[in-house]
Amino acid sequence: MPKRVDHEERRRHIAGALLRIAEERGLQHASMREVATAAGVSLRLVQYYFHTKDELLLGALGYLAEELGERVRARLLALGGPPPPREFVAETLLAVLPLDADGVRLARTWAAFYSLVLAEPELTRHGATHPDRLEHLLATQLRAAGRPEPELAAAALLALTNGLTSSVLGGQRDGDAAVAVLRHHLDLVFGRE
Template identity: 40%
Template sequence: MPRQVDHEERRRLIAEAVCRLAEESGLEGVTLRDVAGRAGVSMGAVQRCFRTKEEMLLFTLGQIGEGVGERVRARLVRSPAQSAASALGHAATEVALLREEHRAEARVWLAFVAQAAVSAPLAETLRTNYAALEAMFARLLGEAAGGRALPVPLDPRREARALLALADGLTAHVLIGHLTADGAQEVLHAHLARLWELEGGGAGGGPASGL
């Protein structure tokens, strides 16, 4: 009896092949034929999973976004007793993809961001991913600011947008060599510390120590 193919598992296998090709040469190097070869499946198998290249890219981008989100959530769950400010620092660090083991993922992510500038469907998927991250940042910012005697009220949504833009920008600056990973971490550290420096204790007790 022939082995039944797990359709979703094959789609994920193909998405992994897309990522490997995108890491090596950007999305311009991704063709259905090359993806089939890298995934070790036939062209027909790829076409049965995805009707078009764009559909394949959309699925892959969704997989990448889910992976980042799951990693952020796992990081927060591992330290349930941490303050909201420290949790925010951990989350921002994960989103920025600064660690060496995430360098390949960062290259793939930026390849998709570049392609989204000329692809409305990819841009829509990215906006959905960013909206979810922004909402998480805003929640953590609101929790961290609660009870703090800040002279100027903190707007969680506005600060979440700024933090997300900073984290995303740092990814690019590290990849092109403008900043080292440590240098980017210092920039992120300083930004988060400044959110709380007007409080009586300065940056101490804020997210800086948790990065």
């Protein structure tokens, strides 16, 4: 009897190999052949699931966004109930910051995608909309809190968090300092607790 193949599991396995390459050394020169080797599968199998390198990149980015979404959900669930908007925004942005080993891994991998988009801006035209969805989620919470110009405030908070992430990864500040800067800015947006 032939073995049943879980195609979604296989896609995730191949995309996971690309994500590991992204974290370890970036994506500028990563090839589909290298991904096949890292995944322990044939190049032909990689091409079966992802017809082009762009398809592979965007597929892996989708899985990375899912992983970040799970990280955010876990932080929010740990609060024990529906959090008020300020806590929702704070916990969401804290999930993005590289404050633990898993956060560093995720941040380094996202940074590899950002670097690739700088070199190949056409990738953004193919549907890399995950940051936009996160920004919209933040704006929804800011609107619920009655904050003025929620879209601009959400964009600023996400840009601040991305900058803090870079400063932690680059060694400019540690996680505690990044959290202090983020909390200070949340005080400016929401008022002091």
